[in-house]
Amino acid sequence: MTGAAISIEHVTKRFPLKGQSAGVMALEDISIAVEQSEFVALLGPSGCGKSTLLRLVASLERPTEGTVSIGGEAPGSLAARHALGVAFQDHALLPWLNVHDNIALPFSLANKPVDREAVGGLIDLVGLNGFETARPGQLSGGMRQRVSIARSLVLSPEVLLLDEPFGALDAVTRRQMNIELQRIWSRQRITTVLVTHSVDEALFLADRVLVLSARPGRIIREVATPFDRPRDPAVMRSATFHDLVDDLTDALHPTDATAHAGR
Amino acid sequence: MARFFVLNWGILLILVAWEGWVAANDFNPIVMPSPQGVFMDMISNPGIYVENTSVTLFVAAVGLAGGLAVGTGLAILTWSSPLLSGIVSPTAVLFSSVPVVSLIPIIARILGYNMATEIAIVVIITFFPSFVFTTAGLRDLPHGSQDLFSVLGASRRATLRRLALPAAVPNMAIALRLAAAHAILAAMIAEFLMGTTGLGYLFAVTKQEFLTERAFGTSVVATAISVAAFLATSLLERRIRARFT
Numbered sequence: 001m002t003g004a005a006i007s008i009e010h011v012t013k014r015f016p017l018k019g020q021s022a023g024v025m026a027l028e029d030i031s032i033a034v035e036q037s038e039f040v041a042l043l044g045p046s047g048c049g050k051s052t053l054l055r056l057v058a059s060l061e062r063p064t065e066g067t068v069s070i071g072g073e074a075p076g077s078l079a080a081r082h083a084l085g086v087a088f089q090d091h092a093l094l095p096w097l098n099v100h101d102n103i104a105l106p107f108s109l110a111n112k113p114v115d116r117e118a119v120g121g122l123i124d125l126v127g128l129n130g131f132e133t134a135r136p137g138q139l140s141g142g143m144r145q146r147v148s149i150a151r152s153l154v155l156s157p158e159v160l161l162l163d164e165p166f167g168a169l170d171a172v173t174r175r176q177m178n179i180e181l182q183r184i185w186s187r188q189r190i191t192t193v194l195v196t197h198s199v200d201e202a203l204f205l206a207d208r209v210l211v212l213s214a215r216p217g218r219i220i221r222e223v224a225t226p227f228d229r230p231r232d233p234a235v236m237r238s239a240t241f242h243d244l245v246d247d248l249t250d251a252l253h254p255t256d257a258t259a260h261a262g263r
Numbered sequence: 264m265a266r267f268f269v270l271n272w273g274i275l276l277i278l279v280a281w282e283g284w285v286a287a288n289d290f291n292p293i294v295m296p297s298p299q300g301v302f303m304d305m306i307s308n309p310g311i312y313v314e315n316t317s318v319t320l321f322v323a324a325v326g327l328a329g330g331l332a333v334g335t336g337l338a339i340l341t342w343s344s345p346l347l348s349g350i351v352s353p354t355a356v357l358f359s360s361v362p363v364v365s366l367i368p369i370i371a372r373i374l375g376y377n378m379a380t381e382i383a384i385v386v387i388i389t390f391f392p393s394f395v396f397t398t399a400g401l402r403d404l405p406h407g408s409q410d411l412f413s414v415l416g417a418s419r420r421a422t423l424r425r426l427a428l429p430a431a432v433p434n435m436a437i438a439l440r441l442a443a444a445h446a447i448l449a450a451m452i453a454e455f456l457m458g459t460t461g462l463g464y465l466f467a468v469t470k471q472e473f474l475t476e477r478a479f480g481t482s483v484v485a486t487a488i489s490v491a492a493f494l495a496t497s498l499l500e501r502r503i504r505a506r507f508t
């Protein structure tokens with residue numbers, strides 16, 4: 001078992017905004033406990049504060065109120081130990097490095113020798129064989145996202161934060177990447193928080209799915225997935241899976257649900 | 264051959280008109296030499312031209328390298344510390360706005376009337392674009408990369424070496440292009456005012472001695488190397504930009 005538990009306690013995040021004296025309330029009094037080696041997925045409408053939540057855990061933002069801690073430490077100490085893996089919404093690749101060197105960057109920044117086997121294995125995993133020496137400018141948006149996912153995994157981090165990592169992928173590749181990620185996750189069991197807009201993806205990958213309300217984000221629904229690991233892609237065709245999809249879709253679109261009920 | 268005429272017809276036209284104008288008025292070569300006379304002087308005295316051109320190119324190149332190094336060094340200082348930035352930036356602006364001609368006697372008093380002073384002048388002229396562009400380049404980072412380095416626990420040093428400096432390289436290439444032509448001009452001015460060799464000195468002496476054809480020849484060479492330096496550095500800049508962005 002690897003990983004560290006994440007604890008978000010009564011966190012409120014307010015951003016100052018010109019013209020609004022109160023600022024923008026992105027998150028209000030939110031509490032989430034992610035256990036060690038747990039995979040949690042966050043669903044919620046655009047602008048509800050999902051990325052903000054991940055940035056708080058990554059210590060890129062400080063909470064206005066409340067506390068965030070990882071394994072009992074301040075979130076910044078995890079980054080300082082080079083034990084945090086992050087794939088952001090924008091891939092943040094360095095344009096002057098090729099695919100291999102972008103993926104190997106975390107080694108250099110941690111002052112560790114580059115594990116070429118690990119890098120090669122991840123290139124294989126994300127299906128970028130033959131593109132090792134290509135630079136980001138020569139890749140498609142989806143390929144860049146895959147490089148950024150490989151980079152987030154290369155140091156076998158204690159905590160993995162993924163912000164819509166498959167957003168730019170076509171349905172087939174996305175499904176393939178979901179299956180691959182599920183496979184390596186089941187082996188490594190890194191404490192993971194995934195932000196996604198895909199209900200299927202959340203259910204297939206996570207142990208627990210949280211649905212956030214529109215801004216300011218609050219948890220309005222929580223579902224524990226009952227599927228064994230490692231997961232067979234066949235679970236996505238099971239009746240339980242479909243029921244949970246409907247359940248979460250309703251939670252995400254309350255107006256639709258009311259419309260259905262009224263009919 | 265036809266391509267040569269297509270590309271250079273403007274220059275050829277000027278040369279022909281100039282030759283015709285000098286012939287029509289029957290000017291004395293001291294007053295206004297003909298292109299033919301200038302050309303003859305150049306090919307019959309290659310040693311003088313080659314020697315002085317090499318000296319000027321040497322002064323310009325060493326001074327340019329020094330200027331780029333000083334500019335980059337100062338930019339890194341301002342990047343590392345806001346406190347130093349408050350001292351370095353105004354001093355650099357002040358230094359770059361003093362007319363260089365007025366600095367020559369002071370520098371010559373310190374370094375002597377020699378090549379060291381000429382190189383120092385070139386450094387003073389060329390460090391500023393390098394400083395300004397590199398300072399901006401160190402802060403013009405790829406989107407999200409700063410957050411990435413912070414999340415990966417990069418030290419300040421590693422952030423400079425692996426993020427800020429590579430990100431500044433295209434801007435450094437712009438500075439090189441701008442400074443290269445200035446370096447040759449600065450070297451020639453220094454030689455003109457206080458030198459004992461080089462194209463600037465050659466121009467000063469031949470003008471004084473009414474060797475007008477040679478003075479014109481010197482100008483032709485100076486123009487040619489400035490244009491060559493500009494073209495070479497433009498090419499380099501394009502290559503670097505393609506590699507780093």
Ligand SMILES: Nc1ncnc2c1ncn2[C@@H]1O[C@H](COP(=O)(O)OP(=O)(O)OP(=O)(O)O)[C@@H](O)[C@H]1O
Pocket residue numbers: 015016017024025026044045046047048049050051052053089215
């Ligand atoms: N740096 C910032 N300054 C001001 N406001 C911000 C900042 N970052 C986020 N916000 C605001 O906080 C709210 C939540 O933003 P966030 O990026 O967390 O949303 P999100 O749930 O990730 O949305 P999406 O699904 O579109 O990515 C938004 O209203 C946004 O305008």
Ligand SMILES: [Mg+2]
Pocket residue numbers: 050051052089163
């Ligand atoms: Mg977001």
